[in-house]
Amino acid sequence: MAQIFISIGSNINKERYIKAALAILPTHFENVTYSSIFESESVGFEGNNFYNLVAAATTDLTLEEVCALLKQIEREHGRTPADKKFSPRTLDLDLLFFDDVICDTPAQLPRDEITKNAFVLWPLAEVAGEFSHPVENKSVAQLWQEYDKTKQKLWKVEI
Template sequence: MNRIFISLGSNIDAHIHIRNGLDDLARDFDRVRISTVFESEAVGFEGDNFLNLVAEAYTELPIEQVVARFKQIEQDHGRLRGAKKFASRTLDLDLLLYGDHQCQQPVELPRPEIFHNDFVLWPLSELWPEGILPGVTDTLAQLWQDHPKQQKLWPIAFHWPE
């Protein structure tokens, strides 16, 4: 069984899409557990605030099938392929970690956003504070403590499952 971490984000009917996306993940993956949900301003474009969180789950699916399932879930929730990178979205699912695998294809793992985006590192460090990423010596808790905190985000009340 492989332990995976998934970044979820939405700024279009965000509560609905995040909740439904988590329900879909719980149907396809084992032992889904979530971080605190954080609200933040849109980065790189003018748009509604985002909700972001990280989920932990377990799977025996290979990386390629996990990524394909995430794309299908996004599409099921109205995500348009080919849209601009910095744009509003119904649901964004990104595989951050897949066990201790390091790869470039079908996605880069560990996902580089972990090191750059507050809305990824904070919830990931909350779920797995003692985690140490491949090629890194500090724990996730230490990485978050030392991170420059460049984005304003705040925790919100969110309960799943209901």
């Protein structure tokens, strides 16, 4: 079984789509746990605030199957292939880690945003603090401890 971590985000009807993700992921993956939900301002474009969290899970699916499944779930929840990288999202599901795999296809792993965005790193630290980043050779907790927390503002929310 592979250990996977998925970043979940939304800034369009965000409570609805976050709740949808919380409900659907356990139907496809095992041992699913979630971080707290965080709200943050948009990064890279002007838009509504985002809700973000991270799911930890295990799976027998291959890396390719997990990537395809996450894209399918996004499409089923209003995403289109034409959506730009820095734009509003109904549901954004990004695979952060698939065990300790390092690759560029079918997805960039580990995901570059892990070390760059507080809205990914803080929730990831909640569910994967002891997990070792295979490129940085540091635990996720250590990466969060070293992160410049003045770069991005985010706060926990309840939905």
